[in-house]
Amino acid sequence: MSEARIDGYARAMYEIAQAEGAVNEVEKELFTLARTIESNEQLRNTLTDESIPIDRRQSMVEQLIGAKASSITTHLVSFLLASGRGRELPAIAERLSKRASLESNREVAEVRSAVALTPEQQQRLSDALTQATGKQVNLKIVIDPLVLGGLVATVGDTVIDGTVRTRLDQLKSRL
Amino acid sequence: MSIFLSIFLASEAGGPPETHSWIWPERAEIVYGCTASIIIFAALIKFGGPLIKKSLSARTEKIQKDLDAGRSDKSSAQTEATAIRAALGDIDAERTRILAEADVQAASLLAEGRTRITQEMAALETKAEADIAAAAARSGDELRAEIARLAGLAAERVVSSSLDDTTKQTLIENFISNVGATR
Numbered sequence: 001m002s003e004a005r006i007d008g009y010a011r012a013m014y015e016i017a018q019a020e021g022a023v024n025e026v027e028k029e030l031f032t033l034a035r036t037i038e039s040n041e042q043l044r045n046t047l048t049d050e051s052i053p054i055d056r057r058q059s060m061v062e063q064l065i066g067a068k069a070s071s072i073t074t075h076l077v078s079f080l081l082a083s084g085r086g087r088e089l090p091a092i093a094e095r096l097s098k099r100a101s102l103e104s105n106r107e108v109a110e111v112r113s114a115v116a117l118t119p120e121q122q123q124r125l126s127d128a129l130t131q132a133t134g135k136q137v138n139l140k141i142v143i144d145p146l147v148l149g150g151l152v153a154t155v156g157d158t159v160i161d162g163t164v165r166t167r168l169d170q171l172k173s174r175l
Numbered sequence: 176m177s178i179f180l181s182i183f184l185a186s187e188a189g190g191p192p193e194t195h196s197w198i199w200p201e202r203a204e205i206v207y208g209c210t211a212s213i214i215i216f217a218a219l220i221k222f223g224g225p226l227i228k229k230s231l232s233a234r235t236e237k238i239q240k241d242l243d244a245g246r247s248d249k250s251s252a253q254t255e256a257t258a259i260r261a262a263l264g265d266i267d268a269e270r271t272r273i274l275a276e277a278d279v280q281a282a283s284l285l286a287e288g289r290t291r292i293t294q295e296m297a298a299l300e301t302k303a304e305a306d307i308a309a310a311a312a313r314s315g316d317e318l319r320a321e322i323a324r325l326a327g328l329a330a331e332r333v334v335s336s337s338l339d340d341t342t343k344q345t346l347i348e349n350f351i352s353n354v355g356a357t358r
Binding site: 121149151164 | 322323326330331335338340342343344350355
């Protein structure tokens with residue numbers, strides 16, 4: 001799928017979310033869903049399998065996120081699947097997130113952690129990243145058990161890595 | 176015949192004729208007979224002699240030709256026999272030469288084969304030594320890599336098992352503190 005098309009879908013979905021007054025909510029839920037799809041190969045294959053009827057894939061997504069996400073997010077994802085763009089959902093979600101951040105004059109800060117962060121930790125981390133990068137950040141937390149411990153934050157081209165995984169990899173390299 | 180004719184004429188005349196000898200003919204008869212005989216012999220010598228002479232000459236010539244042909248054949252046979260004897264001698268010499276050449280070639284091939292085998296063995300030994308050295312080095316590298324991998328796995332397991340929630344929260348807090356202090 002071309003960049004222009006991904007951008008077009010992201011822009012359209014952003015406009016809809018903005019019209020519904022749920023940009024932050026939709027952006028956050030789409031981001032979470034995109035990360036879930038990226039990390040789950042079986043789910044990714046199922047949602048992008050053309051041999052499975054679209055309505056069945058839509059019902060699967062509704063069952064998956066229906067209870068956790070807003071109806072507007074669920075409808076947008078169903079629309080993407082019906083359009084045959086399920087494979088591009090992570091890229092569209094990422095583009096939408098960037099657009100939302102730009103609109104609010106913020107930079108997306110993707111943070112990977114082995115465990116969930118409390119709201120208070122997220123706030124302090126957001127403040128710390130803002131202080132470190134000099135930019136207002138839109139924090140996106142991704143739970144990744146492979147990190148083992150610590151955090152890795154990516155803000156634009158800047159990567160701040162404080163994970164146990166990286167330390168172990170360095171130790172293995174030295175060995 | 177003249178005698179019978181005389182006898183017949185005498186009988187017809189009424190008695191046998193009388194001659195002057197009971198064995199010799201009359202003189203005229205002798206003369207006529209002799210003359211006739213001489214004429215016949217002369218004619219024979221004159222006309223038959225050249226024919227006989229020619230026939231004899233042709234026969235002599237034919238015999239001479241046969242003799243000459245016999246000599247020629249004998250000479251050819253002798254020449255051929257000489258050539259065969261020479262060829263036989265050549266065959267013996269050629270056989271001796273071929274055998275000698277074969278011996279030389281066999282000796283050369285043997286020597287060449289020994290040299291080549293020696294060189295190949297030396298090359299194989301060198302290659303085998305190099306392979307052994309490479310394998311030893313590779314084994315050492317693989318062993319080191321395996322030890323490093325196992326050490327890494329062990330470290331990962333130890334670290335993973337020691338990472339309880341408190342430690343994870345401590346790491347997160349340290350990260351936030353460090354990031355906040357970096358500006």
